[in-house]
Amino acid sequence: MNNITRLALVAACALVLSACARQVREEPPAPVAQAPAPAAPVVADDGRFGPEDLDTNACLMQRTVLFDFDQAMIRPEFQAIMACHAKYLRDRPEARVTLEGNADERGSREYNLALGERRGNAVSAALQAAGGSAGQLTVVSYGEERPVCTEATEACWQQNRRVEIVYTAR
């Protein structure tokens, strides 16, 4: 490794401390990829959602809910997403959603399979509490088997601790 590379690495480390530290802190709850929608009044309109809104509505386009380590509690910043998807399900009884629960790579695979399901169930319960119906919702857990990011860093682990909201019928 030459000096310039080394310098660049040091600089990169300084910029992204968490990414280079050997042992990463456990829970800096800074969602990276899927920042929730800026406080737009997404559910405030009195019209009903239509299928095209899934491709255009800023809130409905967000389909990933992130979780803290070994937790299945829905963080406050994802409540807006819960509300708009619940409204969509209420507006469109024919819509069907699969909630795909996932976990990061730490710990055992079968425990993480259970944890992914617990996260999926938490999203399902939140959507039902806000107006979705149980018959519209299916939970499937992939545990740690389907990571979207494969580095051993907290930033990456955070992206993997997720539930993906997948519309199987609009």
Add this chain to the structure above:
Amino acid sequence: MLRLLATSALLALALLLPPQARTQALEIDIVGGNAAALPITVVPMPYLGTQAAPDTDIAAVIAANLNRSGQFRTLPSANLVEKPIRGSEIQFPTWRVLKQDFIVVGRVLDAPDGGFRVEYELFDVAKQERLLGLAMTGRARGLRDIAHQISDQIYERILGVRGAFWTRIAYVTATGRGDTLQYALMVADADGHNPQTVVRSREPLMSPAWSPDGRRLAYVSFERGNSTIYIQELATGARELVASFRGINGAPSFSPDGTRLAMTLSRSGNPEIYVMDLATRALTPVTRHFAIDTEAVWMPDGQSLVFTSDRAGRPQLYQVPVAGGEATRLTFEGDYNAKASVSFDGKKIAMAQGNRNVYRIAVLDRSRATPVWQTLSPGNLDESPSFAPNASMLLYATKEGGRGVLYAVSADARVRQRLVLTDGDVREPAWSPFRQR
């Protein structure tokens, strides 16, 4: 850098192999060593017959096995000043000067049926006493099996413990990326050689578990979209879907008599341990708790299960009677304890233990008045421990440079052997039971 070059060379070599072999080849190397191990010389066993010489270097396979166990230290071939092939040719003073406790000599001959006959002898150097003198016959492709069986015989004769070299390992591989990502459940010899594909899938495969007779594997597949449990016959490839309930179908584990399968199902809405009678498919619930209960494994007496539960907040190991009843917590050390593997005598329980962000393989020895803990692995993301059937070694999975690799570690943690796939991840090792002789 050297290692990188070696890897590139191997990769280049791998490209020349047929695709089947290319995706499956495991790189194998040994790290660490044990100065306190018993010194033993395994002299090369030349082929004295008239056919084309077999490819397998029997003495090299035996030496690698003995070294890997952590119990033995073989004499480097550069120090082999003499190369006797019969007991009568051994000059004992030579091997005493070289501080060897034991010496193995042998030769490969033609067998009358067109195969090969391996004759070998094991001597105690100090006593000048022959401890073993045996012959084994087999075909060319069976010579590694013979070398493993000889290793077992030497191990047992010297240590009084049955050897576990002639066994197999199951593991899951993931190769390719994105659209080409493919999972495979594999079975190989315990030293990583001779890998065979059991099943391939575009969807994740998980949690291989051996039947006690070593003829079947239970595993979890996502090929139907959700997790489901299959049992597959290794010899024929025939398989049966045994669990595809709503929710999780995971963590299969055969009972010691092979008639029942413990598993995790969340059909009730929450992950619980069940035991399925494989003849009738009747399910008996074992746990009922709002926490996650999973990863059940059987105690050797078949009377109770050890499993992972987060009923106390974080995952810890518990023991519960198979007939149902109160679960007893087993682990009070470590933030996170999961995925138990129980030794054949029930005395030791290995697990993935997490402390803050470091996950290592820990072993709890319950045979003493005060439980003794031992950490067997040095990594940060170590998981999936699996004891050898004689508990002399343990397999586990970890990450190196973002890639899944396997390690076999001796019970004293001194010697580790790494099994790396030339491309892709290898994970979730499961050590087979003893093979039927």
